[in-house]
Amino acid sequence: MNVLRFTTAGSVDDGKSTLIGRLLYDSKSVFIDQLDAVAASSKRRGTELDLSLLTDGLKDEREQGITIDVAYRYFATPKRNFILADTPGHVQYTRNMVTGASTADAALILIDARHGVVEQTRRHSFIAGLLGLRAVVVCVNKMDLVDYREPAFTKVCEDFEALRKAAGLPEVHFVPVSALVGDNVVDASGRMPWYQGPTLLSLLEELEPIEPAAASDFRFPVQLVIRPRTSEHHDFRGYAGRVAGGRIALGDPITVWPEGIEALVNGIHLGSQELQTASYGQSVVITLDRDVNVARTSVLSAGSQPKREASLKAKLCWLDAKAHQPGLRYEFRAPGGQGQAMIAEVTKVLNLDTLEYELGDGSLGSNQIAEVVLRCAQAPTTEAYSDQRIMGGFVLVDPVRGATVAAGMIQ
Amino acid sequence: MQQPSFLDELEAEAIFVIREAYAQFERPTILFSGGKDSIVVSHLAQKAFAPAGIPFALVHVDTGHNFPETLEFRDRYVKQIGAELIVGSVQDSIDRGTAQEEQGPLGNRNRIQSVTLIETIDRERIDCLMGGGRRDEEKARAKERFFSHRDAFGQWDPKNQRPELWNLFNGAKQPGEHFRVFPISNWTEMNVWHYIRREGIELPSLYFAAPRQVIWRSGSWLPVSDFISLRAGEVPTTKTIRFRTLGDITITGGIESEAASLDAVIAEVETLRQTERGNREDDKRSESSMEERKKQGYF
Known part of the structure; x- marks a missing residue:
């Protein structure tokens, strides 16, 4: 894997901004003028060089000293490129955490060594599991404040085990760090001889989270139809999209949904290149050996038959500030379908304190996560989210305001 | 089989975003400054629709204070890729009295470009402007979306951005509103340069x-x-x-x-x-x- 997309969540005091600032600073991803601006700003505030200022983007955030949105950071080492979705950690920003996790391969979870596993740790871990992240790195931070003692670290590792199972996280790594001082972030620390493992950056360089969709059956949701209508390409009719699962090769048989019509792949194009195959993640144009009715949200598939149901069980995260209004029709948007939908039933609501799904009263408000039954006007072509993230994710849009009100994962 | 490179992945993502813009808007265009980032976006747009031609007009906001090389390049480039060119002139806005030149020794036309841009959007009924903005450029841009909603005054409200999950972009809008779309959001300056070299893009x-x-x-x-x-x-x-x-x-x-x-x-x-x-x-x-x-x- 050439790139690792990872997400992190944290709140005011757990040192997240400092840790990220440290990763950027120590991996030499900070430019001189950025550093100058931070130094000047630190001075105005009467503090020493405050690395957390590197990551706090918006003016309101700098004034209030909090992170209120998802911010994306980029850095690279000779081994790998990194894209980091940096999100706030408080319960009222659950939606931001869900957004940041939706495009990540791995999560970085910060734990204050003095406090151990707390409510927020549980929430972050749970969201990582819910969004299907394959790997989690637990950073036990502020080791300098517990005199770099091993038991503080060991206790966190042990306490996290129960959470790992409950949250459904397949792969977890632990590393003791001090973001403020820089121990074990990029450079190994001499102050914790009892820890023989890799530093945080080496861990991030070596992680190989498995994306199940890459090895699954071929799925290709169509974005649009390409018809040049030029004399050179008079009869060309190609289907543009990004491979959402598996791979396909020239000559392979596929089925076009929703019609269920079969055809053979006779061309795979990327710009002016003709390809032999197309794999997970590639944006290509596919041509077929016969005329078939294909349009936006049609899906080309191979192997097993995709899910085609109008009534869908899903986990839903409510994103909008305005609560769900029972009976309201939303616009359902997924790669394999777009149309009217309604929430037929709010089956259970997640208690963000206990992390148990409980019977609710049918209401659904901002930052809440629920199990729902969705009824779509037309059956979309989908997959279970646990098998294929792209085919299994959807959003609901308020048809009047146009706001993205909820994000869902099909079960 | 060769592993796709990071550049391949970034390219695939950008092409996906450009196609989404085409599918979701009525009058999508590319904001073309003549700089390398907008040239890369135009190149990606060609790739996204091949073998069909590029289906977007290029919009240039002309401050009147151009490098002569930029204008020459622009005119040659537009002809070469066969795209329509829309020019919004800052001088026209000043002459009309809708924009006022900044006074003082530090005065420049950077700020009033926004006026001309909004006037051009209104005049041409543009509902989507794709640009070469990248999140690594500046800290305010680190929080920018791929599909960035703008109100009827062209304003960005950072606290009221639409969440973007997976690759589901929401281009729903009210009349008069428009979107800025940033296909190369996830690229860094280095990625842009390496891509220019790999693709043999002229600058x-x-x-x-x-x-x-x-x-x-x-x-x-x-x-x-x-x-x-x-x-x-x-x-x-x-x-x-x-x-x-x-x-x-x-x-x-x-x-x-x-x-x-x-x-x-x-x-x-x-x-x-x-x-x-x-x-x-x-x-x-x-x-x-x-x-x-x-x-x-x-x-």
């Missing part, structure tokens, strides 16, 4: 070092042109410089460099430890100047 000559008449102002070499007046103590000299970004000629400073070829530029960028907007005077006014301008409708 304006200003990106390459050559002897140019300049003055030293605000920490960088500013090109001498008809549009700037010399201040006390400023003496034009000839320096071998190149530009890291291209904007209004009155505020785009160059750096001393010997890098006259693409390979040399890439080698130099790899070792430079200063962000590329560092030589744009407009960003230095205050700690949050980019954010302020974005809220007002700057790209």
